Amino acid sequence: MDISKDLIAASSTPIVLAILAEGDSYGYAILTRVREVSGGRMEWTDGMLYPVLHRLERLGYIAARWETAETGRRRKYYHLTTEGRAQLAEESRQWKVVDATLRGILTELQRALPDLRTVSLPQIPERA
């Protein structure tokens, strides 16, 4: 599925912050995790993750450190800061509002026009 550019840009911040909330990580592993959780339905262009990471770093939501990975290469690891944790909470509140609004409208639409087959709600697993 091709998700629009704007939607990807808007969702990248909470997704990256949420993945880093699970534990410290680095670029490639973050992308792998996104692919895994979305079941391969969310495809980011690999390179584009890095400007996003750098922006979050500049905003102080995440911090970076260089470490030597098990392969012997130098690798840049990111971890969530306290500010980032607060931001994640804030963003997930906003997303829930957006999600609830869209869900509400689509449900009503389906009830009013039961024949409307093009609009079908995907089952989004609710996470606490």
Add this chain to the structure above:
Amino acid sequence: MSESNQDAALEEQIAQWRAFIRRRQAIHAVDVAELEDHLREQVAGLMANGLAGDEAFLVAVKRMGNMDSLSREFAREHSDRLWKQLVATPAGTSASPWRFETDAWVAVGLAVAAAASIKLPTLFGLRIEAQETFYLRNLSLFVLPFLAGYFAWKRRLAPRTIGWLGAAFVVAGVLANLPPFAPTGKHPDPLQALHLPIALWLAVGVAYAGQRWSEVSGRMDFIRFTGELFIYYVLIALGGGVLTAFMALTFQSIGIKVEHFFQSWLLPCGATGAVLIASWLVEAKQSVIENMAPVLTRLFTPLFAAMLVAFLGTVFWSGRAVTMDRDLLIGFDLLLVVVLGLLLYSVSARDSSAPPGVFDGLQVVLLVSALLADAVALWVIGTRIGEYGFTPNRVAALGENLILLVNLGWSTVLYLRFLTGRGSFARLEKWQTDYLPVYALWAAIVVIVFPLVFR
């Protein structure tokens, strides 16, 4: 293909990719390292799934995305990177930080030494306020030996070359201070004070270009260096002026006058030391920041051409006589110097393989109108030279005018040949760089021969 062969091929591909990314200004070395780690992870992951090395590489590069849009994203995130920053780090240069630091310390050390050298004669009772003549005569000797020394160190010149340069400065020192070359009168000889630095600048050039002095490109680099140094020096001088103004202002508020300190310490020491600092800055930033001189040239070539054409048009159509004045010749000398500078710095920045363009046409208009204007001035002077006689000043100015005229005249011919497709631009470059020693030679003649002839 054996496994080690495949590894080598993959490494080669990754190295090429790295070099390709590295050329993007907005993506710094650390980011390239981060992206490369990603690429290698991706390749390893794909190979574990059964892809061959080169296939995995292609897929990984494809997934990385379009480099232009990635570079744009980086630029948007790091907009400061589009403004090349110089002072903090030698980013973008291949030199190691250690080398950069040593270089800076040597330059600062030599700047302090130059500043100290101009205060040295004070120990022997030669105070700056009282002995202006002495200081004006020797001004270049307080600065240029240190500058030449800096480049001798930086370029690791052969001991032989260093010996020759040292000898040149010693001879210059002797000439500047011994009779009959040094006038015994109270007034400084402006001819000598003006021409000695020009002659010695060639020695700096030899030190700057090092082994490359015999090549066109080596001398062209020296021309570029000279232009950039001039611009940096002017900027530093402006900053120094602001600093001094605030110093005077703040100290005045507590009733202390800083004039004396300014005249005998801050100005002479600052002005000499700044030459070294400016030179170091030019060296440090040459590959980091775009050269300024060619930018100014682009801006002023059309304006100067328009001004000269307007002048010539007014002279010819209104029939106004050019007034003969003592300083007329010197004024036109300076005009030719400016035109030469405009020519030199557009030549220095031009890609010599590019075809002729509009700007080249403008350049020729500038050259021809400058030559015509100078011809008018020379004609006026020539008709009345008998009335004025030959003084050293006049002969020197006339000689310089002739030298510049020959240079610009032949440059015009070469430029026209280039525009009409009968010659290459490289010829013009070679002519300009070959001509450099002529200026120094004439300056040396003025310093050495004139005092003997005009006694």
